[in-house]
Amino acid sequence: MRSIASVVNRKSSPSFLKILRSRRYAAYWMVLPLFILIVGLVVYPFCYSLYLSMLNKSETKWVGLKNFGRLLGYGTFWLVVGNSFRFTLIAVFFKATLGLALALILNNLPLAGQRLWRGVSMIPWVMPLALSSLGWWWVFEPTHSAINWVLVQLGGTPKPWLSDPFWARVSTIVTNIWFGTPFFMIMYLAGLKSIPESLYEAAQIDGAGAVQRFRYVTLPMLSRLIAITVMFSTIVTFANFDIVRILTRGGPRYTTHLFGTYAFNIGIEAGHLPRGAAVALFMFPVLGLAAFFILRNIARGEE
Amino acid sequence: MGKVTRREFVKGMVAGGAAVAGTLAAPGVLRKAYAQKPKLSVGLWNHWVPGATDVHKAIIEEWAKKNKVEVSIDLIGPQCRDILTIISAEARAGTGHDITAICTFDATAHKEKLEPLNDVADYIQKKYGKFDDISTYLSYQDGVWITVPAPTGSHSYPLVSRIDLFLQHVGINLRELFPTDFTKRDKSKVDAWNYDAFLDACKKLHKAGYPFGAAISETSDANDWLCPVFLAFGSYPVDEEGNITIESDATLQALEFLKELTQYMPKEIYGWDDASNNRWIISGKGGCISNPPSAWAVAKRTRPDIAAQLWHHDMPKGPKGRYRGALYFNFGVWKWSKEKKAAKELLMYLLESAQQWRILEAAQGYDMPQLKPLHAHPVWEEVGPPKGTQYNYIPRGDEKLIVGGYPAKPEYAVQIYSKYIIPVMTAKATTGEMSPKEAMKWCAKELEMVIG
Numbered sequence: 056m057r058s059i060a061s062v063v064n065r066k067s068s069p070s071f072l073k074i075l076r077s078r079r080y081a082a083y084w085m086v087l088p089l090f091i092l093i094v095g096l097v098v099y100p101f102c103y104s105l106y107l108s109m110l111n112k113s114e115t116k117w118v119g120l121k122n123f124g125r126l127l128g129y130g131t132f133w134l135v136v137g138n139s140f141r142f143t144l145i146a147v148f149f150k151a152t153l154g155l156a157l158a159l160i161l162n163n164l165p166l167a168g169q170r171l172w173r174g175v176s177m178i179p180w181v182m183p184l185a186l187s188s189l190g191w192w193w194v195f196e197p198t199h200s201a202i203n204w205v206l207v208q209l210g211g212t213p214k215p216w217l218s219d220p221f222w223a224r225v226s227t228i229v230t231n232i233w234f235g236t237p238f239f240m241i242m243y244l245a246g247l248k249s250i251p252e253s254l255y256e257a258a259q260i261d262g263a264g265a266v267q268r269f270r271y272v273t274l275p276m277l278s279r280l281i282a283i284t285v286m287f288s289t290i291v292t293f294a295n296f297d298i299v300r301i302l303t304r305g306g307p308r309y310t311t312h313l314f315g316t317y318a319f320n321i322g323i324e325a326g327h328l329p330r331g332a333a334v335a336l337f338m339f340p341v342l343g344l345a346a347f348f349i350l351r352n353i354a355r356g357e358e
Numbered sequence: 359m360g361k362v363t364r365r366e367f368v369k370g371m372v373a374g375g376a377a378v379a380g381t382l383a384a385p386g387v388l389r390k391a392y393a394q395k396p397k398l399s400v401g402l403w404n405h406w407v408p409g410a411t412d413v414h415k416a417i418i419e420e421w422a423k424k425n426k427v428e429v430s431i432d433l434i435g436p437q438c439r440d441i442l443t444i445i446s447a448e449a450r451a452g453t454g455h456d457i458t459a460i461c462t463f464d465a466t467a468h469k470e471k472l473e474p475l476n477d478v479a480d481y482i483q484k485k486y487g488k489f490d491d492i493s494t495y496l497s498y499q500d501g502v503w504i505t506v507p508a509p510t511g512s513h514s515y516p517l518v519s520r521i522d523l524f525l526q527h528v529g530i531n532l533r534e535l536f537p538t539d540f541t542k543r544d545k546s547k548v549d550a551w552n553y554d555a556f557l558d559a560c561k562k563l564h565k566a567g568y569p570f571g572a573a574i575s576e577t578s579d580a581n582d583w584l585c586p587v588f589l590a591f592g593s594y595p596v597d598e599e600g601n602i603t604i605e606s607d608a609t610l611q612a613l614e615f616l617k618e619l620t621q622y623m624p625k626e627i628y629g630w631d632d633a634s635n636n637r638w639i640i641s642g643k644g645g646c647i648s649n650p651p652s653a654w655a656v657a658k659r660t661r662p663d664i665a666a667q668l669w670h671h672d673m674p675k676g677p678k679g680r681y682r683g684a685l686y687f688n689f690g691v692w693k694w695s696k697e698k699k700a701a702k703e704l705l706m707y708l709l710e711s712a713q714q715w716r717i718l719e720a721a722q723g724y725d726m727p728q729l730k731p732l733h734a735h736p737v738w739e740e741v742g743p744p745k746g747t748q749y750n751y752i753p754r755g756d757e758k759l760i761v762g763g764y765p766a767k768p769e770y771a772v773q774i775y776s777k778y779i780i781p782v783m784t785a786k787a788t789t790g791e792m793s794p795k796e797a798m799k800w801c802a803k804e805l806e807m808v809i810g
Contacts, residue, residue: 112769113470129807130800197626198634199641218575218629306576306778307628308785323446324439325776326467326769 101339108332122333132334134309135317139338141224142313143293146231150292151285153232154239155277159269161240162247173244180237188301191230192217195302220310223303227311230298235291239284246280247273286349290342314338396700397428401444401458403511403687404433405721407655413720414510421707427700434459435511438578438685448692456695457704460505460688462496462761463772469504473691478702479503482709486729492684492759493728499768504690506705507728509714511687513650514726514759515582516670516751520568521744523645523667527566528559536671538739538746540754548755549675553590556674557619560646564622568645571623571638573630573781574616574788580630580781581762582683583648588612588780589760590676595774595805596766602805604783605798608678613787613794620788628785640664648673648683651724651748658743666743670751684759686728723748773808 074080111118126132161172179187194201195216203213216226250273258268296315299305305312305320312320314334322331400418405411415431422429434441438461448454449468465472479498483489489497493507524530535547560570573580588594592608620627624638636653638644640661647653657665673682689708691701707713714732718725723737738748753759762780763771774780779801787797 125807125810130803131807197629198624198638198643215625215629218626223629303629304576304631306782308782308789308791309576320777323442325773326463327773328467 104332104336107329108336110329112327112329114329118329122330123337126330126333126337131309132317135312135314135334136337138224138309138311139293139313142228142231142295142311143289146228146235146292147285147288149228149232150235150239150288151281153236154284155243155281157236157240158243158247159273161244173241176240177237179233180235180241182234184234184297185301187234188230188298191226191233191298192302195226217303218307220307223307223311227298227302230302231292231295234298235288238288242280242284243277246277250276282349286346289345289349293342293345294338395426395428396697397430398422398457398697398700398704399430399432399455400704401434401441401455402431403441403459403508404435405510405724406436406652407721407724410510410717410721410724414717417708417713417716418704421704425700425703427697427704429704438462438464445690452694454692456697456701457689457691459508459511460690461511462685462687463763463768463775465497465505465688465690466499466768466772468690469499469502471693472504473693473695473698473701475503475506475691475702475705478506478705478709481706482506482729486711486731488730489728490730490759492686492761492764495764496686496761496768497688505688506709508687508689509708509717509727510721510725512726512728513652513685513724514751514753515579515586515648515650515683516753517646517673518639518649518651518653518668518670519646520639520644520664521667521669523563523566523568524559524669527568527645528562530559532669532671533744533746536669536750536754538749540750543755548672551672552675553587553615557615557622560619560622563645566645568643569623570619570646571627571630571635571644572648573632573634574620574627574785575630575781576778577631577781578685579632579635579649580778580784581775582685584616584780584784585762585764586673586681586683586760587616587676589681589764590674590679591615592676592678594765595763595780595801596770596809598765598767600767600770600809602802602809604801604805609798609801610794611677613784613797616784617788617794628789639668651722651751654747655722655724662743668747669744670748672750672753672755672757675756680755680757681760682753682757684726684761686726686761723751726752770808774805777804777808779804779808 075084107114108122109117109119157176161169161176164172197215197217200213200216202216206213214222216222254272254276255268258272263271293313294315295313296319299311299313299316300319303311305316309317314337318331318335320331321334322328325331402411402414402418405414411433418429418431421427432455434444441459441461442464444454445458445460445464445468448458449471452471475497479489488494489507497503497505497507519532521532524532535544535551537543563569572583574584588609591612593604593606593612595602595604597603624643626634635644635647635649636656639647639649639653640657642661642664651670654665654668654670657668673680689705691698691705695701709729711729711732714727714729715735718727718732718735718737723735723741727733727735733752738752739746741748761771761775763774766774783797783801783804786792786800787794791797792800
């Protein structure tokens with residue numbers, strides 16, 4: 056048996072300390088905590104869910120790709136696919152457009168008032184999403200909707216916000232836009248602040264109007280930022296859970312289910328965890344491809 | 359069975375309870391059995407009725423003190439989905455509470471990880487007779503009691519109707535039809551309370567401006583009133599052997615009936631959640647809902663004028679019988695528990711009538727006991743106003759309690775229930791998105807995914 060002294064000596068041996076102190080290895084030590092986090096919280100859960108998705112319902116038998124195959128031939132799954140794409144594309148488009156408009160307006164406000172409005176417009180994004188979704192649920196509540204009350208007072212007709220597929224989709228998308236627009240706004244605002252004033256002055260000297268300055272100076276200078284922001288937002292929006300879970304629970308008639316809520320319904324609520332994992336994993340290639348194409352465009356822009 | 363007065367009931371319970379208390383608290387019985395002071399952790403359902411949880415906790419703590427067991431209690435819920443996520447995590451991690459509250463079907467997915475509780479169930483059944491059919495259906499799987507019915511949380515879904523509106527607009531005296539003494543029921547009148555009579559009542563309530571309201575959406579309440587309707591017509595999604603049976607004339611009949619009924623219901627029902635029907639009746643807009651006494655209890659606090667007009671009573675009878683939805687709560691003990699013996703003894707103690715009596719009273723009758731002798735508890739005829747509103751919350755006549763997805767095996771029924779297949783089929787047929795036949799075929803396709 057080794058003595059304690061030998062263990063201590065071995066642990067603090069000169070070569071080990073040398074490695075610790077070496078500049079050559081310093082970078083590796085510094086990224087090690089992040090590496091452990093990524094392996095523990097991303098790589099391991101991903102591999103485990105991949106393994107899980109290839110088991111039968113009771114998780115006792117290997118079934119290969121059967122769960123994926125069953126889903127591909129299942130009408131409701133394709134409804135969920137359509138819901139997820141529709142939700143993501145419409146919400147991200149409006150968030151990007153409104154975020155840019157808000158950023159341009161804020162950027163042109165006098166500096167004194169800008170800080171206040173910047174703070175105010177960040178409130179939806181700073182609030183926990185579950186909490187703001189509950190607030191929106193109160194606005195859209197099927198029988199006692201606050202927005203319907205306002206509509207009726209104004210002489211309009213109430214809308215079936217959460218009980219009709221079209222309006223339920225509108226409700227979930229509006230809530231997502233409300234929550235996500237400030238993120239775009241703050242990113243664009245940061246981008247706008249970094250565009251050198253001299254570029255605008257030069258364009259103005261060349262006779263460019265406001266629209267031309269926006270098109271030939273602002274947009275090109277923001278293009279990479281827009282791409283990155285859209286990429287992040289696409290990934291987060293596609294994987295949304297809270298809004299649908301709180302507002303509609305996937306209804307009416309499954310028309311607002313997204314991958315996240317549907318995977319939870321199948322995997323946790325209905326107790327078929329392997330199939331739920333398979334639903335969730337269908338998000339991976341879609342998001343991977345989105346990230347690949349957007350990053351490739353950024354790289355091309357850099358060239 | 360005749361009526362039992364509070365005094366008689368207490369007398370009986372004290373006699374029965376004394377024997378158990380004697381066993382459990384007899385000097386040295388448990389104390390000798392445990393070499394060290396056992397540490398027991400309990401995941402207890404957090405009762406939504408104020409004060410009920412305190413009584414439940416006090417009972418557990420009294421037992422722990424008598425038997426020198428160290429008990430820690432975590433309150434979980436009251437939503438079943440909170441309990442579901444906790445037990446899913448505990449089952450996967452292989453650690454957590456020794457005893458845990460488990461909602462309706464949720465033990466099925468983890469039955470291999472749950473300690474068989476046959477000894478607890480046998481002990482209780484020997485003393486009080488068999489647990490009711492739904493308890494057995496949910497807890498007794500493949501010859502093993504994977505859970506035992508819990509004394510709190512179980513509830514059913516009778517109709518909750520406005521006495522005044524039924525009298526004025528429908529011409530039915532609910533207190534006379536469903537009195538607070540089941541021996542005084544007029545059988546011919548109760549038999550005539552069928553789905554035709556119900557539809558007629560709904561038409562009249564709608565005309566008067568107080569429609570019947572019930573969810574047809576992706577929410578638990580939708581299963582709890584719709585599945586009994588389908589069963590009353592003789593339609594069920596999957597049979598005991600796992601055959602898909604939804605494609606039938608009975609299903610079409612039920613869908614046609616619901617298609618007509620929904621014309622006299624509010625259009626918002628397709629987006630309702632579990633609380634919507636409560637709000638519907640409490641607001642004074644509705645004349646009838648299907649719900650446990652929670653709507654009445656909230657109305658008692660916020661709209662006593664409405665609460666005083668609410669009467670809980672039987673569901674209508676269909677061509678194949680009278681069914682009512684129920685959701686039962688259970689207790690399970692994980693296999694990895696180091697204190698299985700103490701856990702089982704605590705469960706036996708909690709299921710004794712004397713303890714259930716105290717809890718039933720504290721919960722003002724919300725909890726539905728699964729042992730027939732406890733139906734004699736006087737709480738349901740005492741609470742009010744109106745006095746006796748909950749008497750028929752306990753099925754007193756020919757109603758059969760079922761849980762959505764019944765009679766399919768629990769592993770299939772849980773999917774039928776949780777994916778809201780029956781409410782979605784109904785919504786498709788009654789909104790005109792599909793014809794009843796198309797909706798039925800859609801449902802059969804969904805069920806293929808459940809079975810396969």
